[in-house]
Amino acid sequence: MEKPYYGYRMNTYISVALIGSGIAGIALAIIFTTFMYSTWGLILCWALGAVLLTSGVFWHLSMGFASKSKTAGPFQDNFADHLRSVWDGKGKVLDIGTGRGRAAVEIARRFPEAWVIGVDTWAKLWALWEQTKAGAEKNATIAKVADRCTFQYGNALDLPFKDGEFQLVVSTFAFHEIHVPDRMVILKEVIRVLSPGGHFLICDLFGGPPLKGYKVKNVSELIRRVEQFGARDVEHKTLKEAGLKLRLARIRGMAYLSGRKKEVMHADQALEGIKARGEG
Numbered sequence: 001m002e003k004p005y006y007g008y009r010m011n012t013y014i015s016v017a018l019i020g021s022g023i024a025g026i027a028l029a030i031i032f033t034t035f036m037y038s039t040w041g042l043i044l045c046w047a048l049g050a051v052l053l054t055s056g057v058f059w060h061l062s063m064g065f066a067s068k069s070k071t072a073g074p075f076q077d078n079f080a081d082h083l084r085s086v087w088d089g090k091g092k093v094l095d096i097g098t099g100r101g102r103a104a105v106e107i108a109r110r111f112p113e114a115w116v117i118g119v120d121t122w123a124k125l126w127a128l129w130e131q132t133k134a135g136a137e138k139n140a141t142i143a144k145v146a147d148r149c150t151f152q153y154g155n156a157l158d159l160p161f162k163d164g165e166f167q168l169v170v171s172t173f174a175f176h177e178i179h180v181p182d183r184m185v186i187l188k189e190v191i192r193v194l195s196p197g198g199h200f201l202i203c204d205l206f207g208g209p210p211l212k213g214y215k216v217k218n219v220s221e222l223i224r225r226v227e228q229f230g231a232r233d234v235e236h237k238t239l240k241e242a243g244l245k246l247r248l249a250r251i252r253g254m255a256y257l258s259g260r261k262k263e264v265m266h267a268d269q270a271l272e273g274i275k276a277r278g279e280g
């Protein structure tokens with residue numbers, strides 16, 4: 001039986017190409033060494049071969065996990081367990097930077113009372129990594145949830161939805177790919193489109209150097225800023241703390257950021273929201 005595919009085969013192709021060319025370079029260098037054709041050719045082949053081989057191994061170690069479907073299952077289980085502990089599984093859900101619909105399709109599949117929309121900009125380059133609207137729709141069809149899980153163009157920086165439309169907003173591995181001087185804009189948008197009391201669960205790089213992208217110094221400051229937008233119970237949990245036993249969980253900063261929108265907004269938070277939308 002066909003299963004939805006959320007991996008990144010391109011990473012395997014890149015590793016194979018780099019390692020293959022590295023080995024070819026080193027093989028040429030050995031031939032040059034044996035027959036002493038050219039000293040410069042020899043140096044070039046050793047250097048190129050070593051650089052390509054090292055890059056290939058590095059690429060495989062850092063990105064290879066993402067191409068394996070083996071990784072996808074345990075992560076999706078962990079994500080769903082985390083969701084189950086905070087959300088009742090009912091209502092309208094938004095998946096930001098959905099790609100091939102990893103979070104969107106899996107939520108629709110595991111929570112039969114959820115209606116899910118996945119948004120993405122699906123820039124051309126991402127098609128090489130198979131992150132396309134057609135791919136997401138195919139996954140929804142394979143998972144037999146296409147009637148409750150749809151996809152549309154939508155920029156995380158200016159979501160095409162009214163305030164308070166969703167009971168849940170999620171995102172996986174997308175925020176660090178969204179290019180903007182201050183990523184806090186994305187979190188403001190998350191809170192804006194949530195209904196009062198609605199939940200959010202984002203999995204991305206929320207620690208170490210990537211925090212610079214949010215213009216904060218540490219996790220406490222990140223949490224405080226999100227609370228200022230009108231969120232409560234904001235929690236930061238590394239994937240390791242969340243019990244995930246995969247190489248993915250060892251990536252520095254990889255964590256869940258979760259919380260919910262306050263039921264009642266104070267005047268200053270409402271004003272902050274208005275400013276964020278540029279209406280003030």
Ligand SMILES: C[S@@+](CC[C@H](N)C(=O)[O-])C[C@H]1O[C@@H](n2cnc3c(N)ncnc32)[C@H](O)[C@@H]1O
Nearest residue numbers: 097098099102120121122131155156172174178
């Ligand atoms: C690493 S992929 C993650 C895809 C998917 N969420 C997953 O877990 O496999 C990052 C995604 O972010 C999307 N993206 C980048 N900038 C975006 C933006 N401004 N608004 C919405 N999506 C964006 C890309 O098109 C890509 O599909």
